[in-house]
Amino acid sequence: MYLSTLTNKNIRNYLLGGGVSRLGDVLSGMAFLFLAYDLTDSTIYTTIMAIAETIPYLLFGLIGGVIADWIPRKKLLILLDSLRIPIILSVFLFHQTGLLSFSYLLIVSFVIQTIGCFFNPAHRAILPMITQAEQRASANSLYDTVSRGVTILSPVLSVWLLTYGTVYFFIVDALSYGISIVCLRKIHFTEEKNLAKKTVRTAVLSIVEFFSWVRKHTKVKYLFTVTFLVVFFNTWVWQVGLLLALTELTSNSKELYSILQGVFGAIVIITNLIIPYFIREMTLKTYLIGALLWGLGITYYGFMYSLTHFFIGVA
Numbered sequence: 181m182y183l184s185t186l187t188n189k190n191i192r193n194y195l196l197g198g199g200v201s202r203l204g205d206v207l208s209g210m211a212f213l214f215l216a217y218d219l220t221d222s223t224i225y226t227t228i229m230a231i232a233e234t235i236p237y238l239l240f241g242l243i244g245g246v247i248a249d250w251i252p253r254k255k256l257l258i259l260l261d262s263l264r265i266p267i268i269l270s271v272f273l274f275h276q277t278g279l280l281s282f283s284y285l286l287i288v289s290f291v292i293q294t295i296g297c298f299f300n301p302a303h304r305a306i307l308p309m310i311t312q313a314e315q316r317a318s319a320n321s322l323y324d325t326v327s328r329g330v331t332i333l334s335p336v337l338s339v340w341l342l343t344y345g346t347v348y349f350f351i352v353d354a355l356s357y358g359i360s361i362v363c364l365r366k367i368h369f370t371e372e373k374n375l376a377k378k379t380v381r382t383a384v385l386s387i388v389e390f391f392s393w394v395r396k397h398t399k400v401k402y403l404f405t406v407t408f409l410v411v412f413f414n415t416w417v418w419q420v421g422l423l424l425a426l427t428e429l430t431s432n433s434k435e436l437y438s439i440l441q442g443v444f445g446a447i448v449i450i451t452n453l454i455i456p457y458f459i460r461e462m463t464l465k466t467y468l469i470g471a472l473l474w475g476l477g478i479t480y481y482g483f484m485y486s487l488t489h490f491f492i493g494v495a
Contacts, residue, residue: 248305
């Protein structure tokens with residue numbers, strides 16, 4: 181099944197470009213937090229940096245989906261990647277010249293994540309356009325596996341890059357955007373023209389229509405509400421709290437943080453492969469159990485405050 185899917189050149193380029201780009205995103209996401217703490221030595225400012233990485237998705241997530249339906253996706257994706265390269269490289273240049281400040285780092289983080297709000301839905305929307313109906317399940321599975329798989333590779337790269345300095349994470353991220361552009365140019369498909377009126381009012385009406393639809397579907401409404409609460413309460417502990425805890429316990433906090441991210445990614449892949457053998461139908465109850473397990477893991481390493489238990493809790 182997977183081999184026949186991979187014979188499609190479009191899918192191979194899609195997976196390669198998306199996987200490399202995802203690897204760059206993982207590395208730069210860690211680098212923003214590392215640099216924020218290095219520049220300020222403050223838990224508050226590091227928390228603000230984490231917020232800057234998530235707030236754009238609350239503000240522009242739905243708008244990004246609307247725009248992805250309006251504009252030719254391939255051109256949009258290449259344009260967004262082209263914009264991200266100089267923006268992310270500017271962090272490296274400012275750092276090397278001694279001009280990098282927390283304020284500038286915060287702005288860049290916010291802008292990069294805002295671009296992601298428009299890039300991600302457009303990129304995901306390409307997959308159905310380059311696959312046949314019988315290939316979509318396997319193609320989705322391959323893409324998710326690649327996306328998770330890069331988190332296993334990221335510790336190897338990050339530990340190596342940290343010997344030169346955190347700022348070099350941004351060089352790799354810029355290179356990943358360049359590779360993404362090359363792969364996107366090799367993907368060929370036909371896009372249907374969207375005849376909808378492209379105005380601010382139309383965008384607002386589309387979002388209002390979406391929320392009206394959600395209100396009529398109780399399960400979806402509960403799903404979105406629970407997801408927001410879970411992510412809101414757990415993201416800080418996972419992204420910032422874990423890093424700061426490691427800083428207190430060891431002098432190799434960045435390296436260990438990267439390794440823990442890799443452990444998390446490996447466990448996720450294994451779990452994804454095992455779950456279908458035990459759970460045939462995903463329900464809201466399944467989702468809530470998963471959210472509970474996530475919370476229990478974080479609670480565990482909160483109480484059992486040591487390096488060994490961090491690894492167990494993350495798993």
